[in-house]
Amino acid sequence: MGTTAREEMSRFWEKNSKSNRPLSPHVTIYRWSLPMAMSITHRGTGIVLSLGVSLFGLAALLLPEQFPHYLAQVRALSLGPALIYSAKFALAFPVSYHTWNGIRHLV
Numbered sequence: 001m002g003t004t005a006r007e008e009m010s011r012f013w014e015k016n017s018k019s020n021r022p023l024s025p026h027v028t029i030y031r032w033s034l035p036m037a038m039s040i041t042h043r044g045t046g047i048v049l050s051l052g053v054s055l056f057g058l059a060a061l062l063l064p065e066q067f068p069h070y071l072a073q074v075r076a077l078s079l080g081p082a083l084i085y086s087a088k089f090a091l092a093f094p095v096s097y098h099t100w101n102g103i104r105h106l107v
Contacts, residue, residue, distance in 0.1 A: 003064045045094040052094075 063070070
């Protein structure tokens with residue numbers, strides 16, 4: 001006659017506790033490598049781009065004025081060049097990295 005699921009689980013946990021195995025692989029046991037970091041960054045930029053496009057589209061639908069009105073308001077703030085270039089980089093980096101890393105992956 002076969003064993004029950006409870007008995008099987010009991011034997012499984014006894015065997016794992018005797019062999020001092022970890023419960024599951026964890027990030028701390030892996031040595032970081034460049035492909036791992038690039039994969040994580042690719043996923044992160046994909047999420048950022050998805051959220052950014054969604055929020056921009058939602059704002060375009062819900063905000064009462066047209067885009068040139070909001071662009072004029074940003075220009076009226078007279079932000080310094082360092083802040084402007086930083087913002088441009090923050091917008092361009094996820095797009096360019098995600099695109100080039102996707103092409104690298106396909107090749």
